[in-house]
Amino acid sequence: MSTRTIAGQKNLQDIRTGSKDGIGGSPLRPDGTLKVKGEFAYSSDLWHEDMLWGMALRSPHPRANILSVDISEALKLPGVYAVLTHEDIPGTKFYGLEIQDQPALAIDKVRYHGEAIAIVAADHPETARRAVKKIKVEYEVLTPITTEEQCLNPEVYGYVHEPHEFKSHGSGNICHSQKLVHGGGVTDEIRALADVIVSGDYEVGMQDQAFLGPESGLAVPAEDGGMDLYVATQWLHVDRQQVAPVLGIPEEKLRLTLAGVGGAFGGREDLSMQIHACLLAQRTGKPVKIVYARDESFFGHVHRHPAKMYYEHGATRDGKLVYADARIVLDGGAYASASPAVVGNAASLGHGPYNIPNVRMEAIALYSNNPSCGAMRGFGAVQACFGYETQMDKLAAELGMDPVELRQLNAMAEGDSMPTGQVIDSPAPVAELLQRVKDMPLPPPLDLTNLDVRTLPGALSNTTHGEGVVRGIGYSVGIKNVGFSEGFDDYSTARVRLEVIGGEPVAMVHTAMAEVGQGGITVHAQIARTELGVEQVTIHPANTEVGSAGSTSASRQTYMTGGAVKYAAEAVAQALIAKGRKRYGWTHNDLSLNGGKVVSESAGVLVSMVDLLGDDAIDLTREHHHRPTVPFDKETGQGFGHVQYTFCANRAVVDVDVELGLVKVVELTAAQDVGKALNPLSVVGQIQGGCTQALGLAVMEEIIVKDGKVRNASFTDYLIPTILDVPPIPVDVLELPDPNAPYGLRGVGEAPTVSATPSIVAAIRAATGLALNRVPVRPEHLTGTL
Amino acid sequence: MEFLRPATWDEALAAKAEFPTALPISGGTDVMVEMNFDVHRPSAILDLNRITELRQWEITDGVVRLGASVPYARIINELSEPLPGLALAAHTVGSPQIRNRGGVGGNLGGASPAGDAHPALLAAGRDVFVEVASAARGTRLIAIDDFYVGVKRNSMEKDELILRVHIPVADGPQQFSKIGTRNAMVIAVCAFGFALHPKNGTVGTGIGSAAPTPRRAVAAEEFLQGVLAERGLWESGDLLGAEVIQQFGELVKAAASPIDDVRGTADYRRHSLAVMARRTLTWTWNDYSKQIRSAA
Known part of the structure; x- marks a missing residue:
């Protein structure tokens, strides 16, 4: 040139x-x-001269009436500057992302294991800890409401929020619900059009964001009667909007600055220590720092909603989907958090990236005395994807079809309509993404002549030298929305x-x-x-x-x-x-x-x-401002509800020790359309990270809750993938611009977290021949020893 | 909280005598975690990091004398030949950082049934001894079989500290397997150590995380020793046969008394112990057979 x-x-x-x-x-x-x-420098490294340390007393019970709180012994401890309960709150006592149903400090009752009842400020964290132990709380312990059966029969088992105090859109113990009907819905006449019907009950456990930097921040009282708050959060302004009314000060007097954030994944969308640190700083006139310990972190943020799902699909003999029916029950726990939006996503995205002429869906979020659940990467789409993708494999098996071809045959594309009636007006290369992961070269077969135990299930735990190891391959594709939906600007x-x-x-x-x-x-x-x-x-x-x-x-x-x-x-x-x-x-x-x-x-x-x-x-x-959206109709689920859609396809290759039930993911391939990669290295990193979090959900990550009590609030027992669990993740990035988006870009971070879990489980099914209707898959599921 | 930092072994014993509730700390990989989680607030901490003999090992008369604080990383790098079972167990301890800090003394002091070293120590034979000492009574050797007495309890007195462990140099193949629900950095759901001792015609077993204490599978050992002796297999190195391997696995399984907990079910623990027992027996016997045949 x-x-x-x-x-x-x-x-x-x-x-x-x-x-x-x-x-x-x-x-x-x-x-x-x-x-x-x-x-x-993370938020936990914040320091201020003369600062105090704040700490919360948390409930050991998932459901109890608080008969009395005696703080006198705690206040007597030298070095303690303040002990506060809800009675000391100067402003509004409730907060919440969408529904203000959560007390900043428990009022007369606790609704989940770990709910904060009182807060202490002291000159040393150890002093604060001792003071917390000196607060005497008299409880009337009640039987927690924890199962779907219990939640849906409040007149028998009780109300998490009594009807007179109920603030959400639902009723009883239902926080939120969304129905959807598309085409002719699902009736006996529609069912009769299908040659083949498959159905199943599926379950997703409670995943945690498991960010490494615990909740922490520093509140510094200002001379103007306001407050400066330095905090690790996901959204400074919505924190301010929730904290200021509790402090009883105008929003402009509360100034927030972002401190170093050690991961979030949705877990910092809700408040954690913000109100508590500010209340203590306001009361003492001194800077107050709060840093959660690891176990407190597991109690201090919301988790991914565990889900119980029923799916039913009907198809013609040649594999064309005729109808799909689903009911998704999400356990939202004690407080609403982001449950309504999670329900909206589950309902609107819950039939996947497929053209289905007749659809019915109901998604609900329950109130229960389990830990509160809210935002986590994938947000309502993750749970559903495990359901509909498992169904696709089941249907392919029933029809004797290749599972990728079945998906491609029914894949939606630009110009097609979502079950909500929203026409997809930018590229939706669902079939192509599947083809791309299918066409990528497969990793070499297991080589037992050149054995490195690190490459086998169990790795250095030395459980197999090849015995019992069977390889499996699985595919999946998923859909996620980008941006806030349903009319939110x-x-x-x-x-x-x-x-x-x-x-x-x-x-x-x-x-x-x-x-x-x-x-x-x-x-x-x-x-x-x-x-x-x-x-x-x-x-x-x-x-x-x-x-x-x-x-x-x-x-x-x-x-x-x-x-x-x-x-x-x-x-x-x-x-x-x-x-x-x-x-x-x-x-x-x-x-x-x-x-x-x-x-x-x-x-x-x-x-x-x-x-x-x-x-x-x-x-x-x-x-x-993105283009406007509208709320979904409550009964039909119809509406232009989402800003943008994003798609990812995966192929998982796993080795399973079928005798011991141990899994090694050998390779996890991803193909995703990102519209435009503004930073290709970061894009690949996001996709690999999203796949890794999905791998965690597939084979290990679960908060175990029994009778409302969290049993594994530590990284000793809440396991997340290590480098020996994360396989090579080849990523194929497509750049098909979205004309509605800046630079044509498409949000990247969540789609792989939605889509990758089912591909791994599909691969484990291929290796074991087991049905596996629940994630995470545990060794017990693979060995019949549950 | 008192923080005691003796410079010598004698000072350490004197300190332990004066503060019998003092919690010894070396690598801190267990103690610090428990303190962070507020499980323990000991009245005193006894820091053993200045005592050099705890970080030394030597081999005399066919016995490894392993200092209580020799980190797992060094056991892997320096002692894989004389202590193959323990070295394999050491590989499964925590992360590289943990293996650089933690040692066998911590496992023994804590006496958790989930300690990774225990099954390997039990399998290494009846001549494994924990050498403990007190200012008042001097040194004594506790046979490993007498060491574990209850959940997180050992047979040491309050004024005693662990100096070293005596482990015979391996005279046959040894193996160690551990179940965890991820592929690294995981607490044992259950574990199994196995060793062949051709010199005295015995075998050693050790079960971890499947009973209140680490324990042997005594009936399994006796069964296998009987078969090996009766059939002259020590001499021939011939195949054990599927039935023997199967029976050994069943006896190991029967020796466990596991519980259901967040890490795994009792059924899974029993099931996987049988599998690990069969596999480790197969691996060690294959190695032994090869040795016999190449010597013949």
């Missing part, structure tokens, strides 16, 4: 190439090395400032986006580089001085806040060019910013940004 010399002694071709660290590049994240070396705000610092044009990006490890700050800098043609970008600490960025969840941050950064940066670029037009009288209509210069496509470099800016700064803020 020919080039021509232009002003500035740099050719246009070079300049047009843009920064290698702009969008589409893979600059490394600034926090990566620090985290690996143990030098990253989860807009994002970004402020971008451009100025000359040290003789160079420098952009500053300021948002309230919670960087929880997803790599958002890296992407923001990339967007600013691309839009503003600069190399130097600084990221302002995330705080509430700028408008909301919405939650770091629902695979939405690059789409929403990334979009806001794009629009703010575009506005800054236009303002700079306007400044140049005014100063130099340019009439070009082909101007852009590139390589630190204003460039005309036809006339080359016009001026450097340094010269044009001089001592001025351009500082603009923009909001990004």
Whole structure:
């Protein structure tokens, strides 16, 4: 290609190439090395002179009336500054993400094992711990309401929330429900159209987000009667919205700054220690830090809803789906948290990425005395995917069809309609994703002549040298929505400032986006580089001085806040060019910013940004609202409810020691359409991480709750995958742009967590011949020793 | 909380005599976890990290004298030949970081039925001894069979500390298998250690996490010793046959008295013990046969 010399002694071709660290590049994240070396400052590292340590007294019972709380002995302990109960709360006593049904401190009763009853501030964590032990609580212990049968018969077993105090949309012990009917629904006439019918009951255990950085933060009382809160969270503004009324102060007097977050996965969407630290700081006038211990962390955040599901599918002899029926019962635990939205997702996405002419669905979330459940990566779509994908395999077996071909035959594509009636108006390459994982080369067969126990089930535990090991292969595909749904306007705000610092044009990006490890700050800098043609970008600490960025969840941050950064940066670029037009009288209509210069496509470099800016700064803020959605009709489930859809397909190859019931996932392949990979390295990392969390759900991760009590609140007994459990995860990334999205991108983080679990279980089924209708699959399930 | 930091073994024994409730700590891989989870708030901590003899091992008269604090990583790297069963068990302990810190003394002191070292020590033979000492009475040797007395209880006195463990150098193949519900860094659901002792015509077994204490499968040992002797298999190295292997597995299973808990069911523990017993017996016997045949 020919080039021509232009002003500035740099050719246009070079300049047009843009920064290698702009969008589409893979600059490394600034926090990566620090985290690996143990030098990253997490919220648990926060420190303030004269700070106190806060700690909560938690209920050992899942359901009890509190007859009395005696704090006198705790208050007498030297070093104790405050002991508070709900009676000390100056403002509203309840909070909640969607429904304000959770008391900041228990009022007269506890509804789950671990509910906070009183809080202590002391000059040393050990003093606080001792003070907590000196608080005397008299309980009237009640039989917990924990099973579906108990929850659905409140007149017999009781109410988690008494009818007079019930705040949710449901009734009795039903927190929320959503029905859906599509086509002719499911009737005897419709059933009669099917040649083959398969059905099954499926169950998903309670998974935990298992982030490594425990809940922690620091509340610092301010002179204006307000509060500064430094905290690891997923959404600063919604924290503020929930905390300020409890403190009895206006929102603007509560200022939040994001502290170092050690993972989130949905578990930080609800409040944990925020209100408690602020209440103690407000009372004592001193900074108060709270750091949960690991066991407290398991009690201190919501989990993934465990689910019991019934699925029924009818198909023609040649494999075309005729109808699908499902009922999904989610255990929401004691408080609503995100249960309504999880129900909405389960109902609307619960029949998978398939064209099914007739559909019926009912999804409900129960109130119970089990731990509260709420947001976790995949959010309602994970549970359902295990159900419908297991059904697809069952149907394929019944029809004698290849399970991938059956899925492809019924796969939805762009232009097709969801069971909600929403037409999918951007690429939906479901069949192609399946084909891609199927076409990837398979890993070599187990080589017993060159034995390395680390590659076998059990690994260094040395349980097999090849005996009993059978290989299996399984496939799955899943669907997830991106962004908040059902009429929620989860807009994002970004402020971008451009100025000359040290003789160079420098952009500053300021948002309230919670960087929880997803790599958002890296992407923001990339967007600013691309839009503003600069190399130097600084990221302002995330705080509430700028408008909301919405939650770091629902695979939405690059789409929403990334979009806001794009629009703010575009506005800054236009303002700079306007400044140049005014100063130099340019009439070009082909101007852009590139390589630190204003460039005309036809006339080359016009001026450097340094010269044009001089001592001025351009500082603009923009909001990004996604296209509006509407709530689903309560009875029919119809409505344009979701912003965007995302799809991932997986192939799992596993080796199972069928005698011992131990599993080694050999390879987990993923293919996903991401619209546009803004940072390809991060995209692959997200997909691999999502697959890993799905692997955890498939074979090990479960909070074990018995009679409402959590039995394994530790990383000794709540197991998450180690490097010897995580196989190679080859990832095939498609980039089919969504015309509705910034850069055409599609949210990445959740789809693999939805889709990968069923592929692993399918592979285990292939190896063992067992039905396996529950995850996680335990050795007992594989050996008949439950 | 008192924090005692003796410089010598004698000082350590004196400290333990003065503060008999002091909790000894070396690698801290168990003690610190329990303190973090608020399981224990000991009145005193006795830090043994300055005592060099605890981190040494030597082989004299065919016996490994293994210091209580020699970390598992060194057992793997330095003692895989003389102590193959223990080295295999050491491989399954925690993570690399834990293996760099933790040692057999901690397992013995804690006496948890889930300690990974126990089945290997039990299988290593009746001549395994725990060498403990007190300021008042000096040193004594506790036979491993007499060491474990209850759930997380051993037969030491309150003023005693563990100095080292005496383990005969292996004279035949040894194996160790452990069930965990993930492929690394996992507490044993159950475990099994097995060793052939051709010199005295015995076999050793050790069951972990499937009874209130680590224990032998005595009937299984006796059955197998009988078969090996009666059929002259020690000399011939001939195949054991499926029936013998099966019966051995059943006897190991019968020796366990496991419970249902969050880590696994009693049924699964019994089932998997039988499988591990069959497999470890097969592996060790195959190795032994090869040795016999290559020597012949």
